[in-house]
Amino acid sequence: MASTSRTRNGRGRGRGRGGRGGGSSSLPPPPSSTLPLIIEEFFIVIYEDPLVKKALPKKFADYLDGQEPAKVYLRAADCGPRLWTVEVLFDGQGRMYLDKGWENFAIAHGVDFGCYVHFKYEGDDVLTVKVFDGTMCRKYYYSDDEDTDDESDDDVKPCIHPL
Numbered sequence: 001m002a003s004t005s006r007t008r009n010g011r012g013r014g015r016g017r018g019g020r021g022g023g024s025s026s027l028p029p030p031p032s033s034t035l036p037l038i039i040e041e042f043f044i045v046i047y048e049d050p051l052v053k054k055a056l057p058k059k060f061a062d063y064l065d066g067q068e069p070a071k072v073y074l075r076a077a078d079c080g081p082r083l084w085t086v087e088v089l090f091d092g093q094g095r096m097y098l099d100k101g102w103e104n105f106a107i108a109h110g111v112d113f114g115c116y117v118h119f120k121y122e123g124d125d126v127l128t129v130k131v132f133d134g135t136m137c138r139k140y141y142y143s144d145d146e147d148t149d150d151e152s153d154d155d156v157k158p159c160i161h162p163l
Helices: 002-009 058-063 102-108
Strands: 041-045 054-056 071-076 084-090 096-098 116-123 126-132 141-143 160-162
Touching (some): 041 054, 058 096, 058 116, 084 102
Antiparallel strands (some): 054 096, 084 096, 116 126
């Protein structure tokens, strides 16, 4: 009779060495609630107008732990030392937005509908940015602009060229 009940509920002998789950698990233990939250990389997908302000993930704003920088500096990965100044807005509900200056960065770096934009927080309000097209392939650029320090961010002239 015992074998009939085992068959009916799908349980049988061959359960392995752990018995009723008392054995070791190959999964790591769950993270401790005392560990700090580290969000230094994230991406956004461009679903609407690529030139309007962009919301960053709430977890990233939370990671800044109450610091609300008035601006951040965007640097295109592998595209020289130029930093693009972008004003930041906070909505009072924990959301952070890239605002004035984002449009110029987006135009110069070919950010368009369907792009994936990867951000890496480098500290000191600097974010390194990589742009991926709609096929999820990275857009690579090189810079031919040697004198970028004197340029204004208001210059929408692309400082980079696709390879």
